[in-house]
Amino acid sequence: MDRSDYQALDTGAVLAELGDLASAFSLVHLAECDSTNTRLLTDLPPDDGRVHVVAADVQTSGRGRRGRVWQSWPGASLTFSALWRFAPGSPVPAGLSLVAGLAVARTLEELGVEGVQLKWPNDVLVHGCKLAGILVELTPGRGRTPAAVVGIGINLQLPPDASVAYPTGVTDLATALGRAPDASRLLGLLLVQLHRLFDVYSAAGFAALRGAWQQRNAFADLPVYILGEVETLAGTCAGVDDDGALLLRTADGLRRVLSGEVSLRLA
Template sequence: MPLIDPVLLKDRLATQSGRFDVDALDECDSTSSELLRRADRGAPSGTVVVADRQTAGRGRRGRQWLSQPEQSLTFSLLWRFPGNAMRLAGLSLAVGLAVAEALEQLGAQGVRLKWPNDILLAQGDGFAKLGGILIELTSDRRGAQAVIGIGINLAPPAGDLLQPAAGLGQAMRQVPERHVLFAAILERLAVILDLFAVHGFPGAKTAWQRLHAWQDMPVSILGEERVITGTCLGVDDDGSLLLQTESGIERILSGDVSLRRA
């Protein structure tokens, strides 16, 4: 399978093409690690690194995310915001919304969101992981910068997995050509990130809850020290998870939890 061609991608981005500077690599350790190195050298907002193969891709909680061109689309996007990183609460949820809406626009059905950074696919009475997001934030005198890593399964991953996994081909009749898919995601990201820069996460909260996999359902939150059970009310304006328990509403602030249907 050939590399992503930035020229072909630019044609498909149309009016948004000037917002992105895309570099396609055959292989790298991690697109986010590579982009962080470029950011340190002054890379502008909108810089994108996409790789057909990652040898040390990073996922949530230090997990590895490996990629192959026929099985996944993996890339990282650098985006700069005014102010400090404290203003970026809920950014991973807004990014997840952008990806999910792009997939819906291409005809995918059953795409859902899991707090704080997973893209899911409804299967029967459960869900399988379709993709993931990892955001790394830093601040300096110029403002805040986010390196946004995104991985989407085109085909279900093979091997022993910690949780059920799905491929985009299970959500639609035919997986779009990779340039079409990539352009659709980048275009929607530009719209949502512009909205986020002005309004923060509150501007995306209602849309995110429309796609929330466990909205108003009984769930269990498995933390490091305790299990919390209640009804998931969605998210607060800062992106924290809201859980109705017997003792009242609890706000779950840390993303280092395991969320399961009760």
């Protein structure tokens, strides 16, 4: 695919892809912004019953977990954030990034991508290489409705000279599919999956989706280590438990690791 063939995101096409769910979303498309997560967090939309989505062709200060920068080039990626409000008593934030990752994985599989894997807690891989990342940030305690901003970045077609640091390498959809998919259709399909899975999550917690996540666990039964601020843990990846915590089988028994400021690596 020639980069000149890239078609910018079209809000009308996204809403058409959403079908009957179109009224459940408010979609704002920006040619450029600092960070879509920051935009939603600093200017919190009203609670009008809709999921508020901000998508940008380019983010100048996009970010990921642990202070990392999400690099952005025009036409290279789909980057957006969505504000999800949950009913009081919903299990926020436990497992939220894992549910979002599962939604991305199912969308990619629907498009025909093979070898989709999930790396705890927030990366989506294809044959071991990173294709998408997720950043979940809770809203700063305004009102009584639990809410979170879920930011997602998916590599569509990286420039030939792009240099992105990742332990096992990066890839894009142009490589996985032989072509870069239409960004508007991709966003519409993904919002449908997010809506569906977050409904399940709100009603039944991560436990209802745990099995589907485990089926795609990139490091299932493999030796791994956890880099944290205090200690480094080594063991075998035993999956995740019902609240989304990583289970690590160590010489001292089974350890639970929460998704704070830690990093999971193959040993």
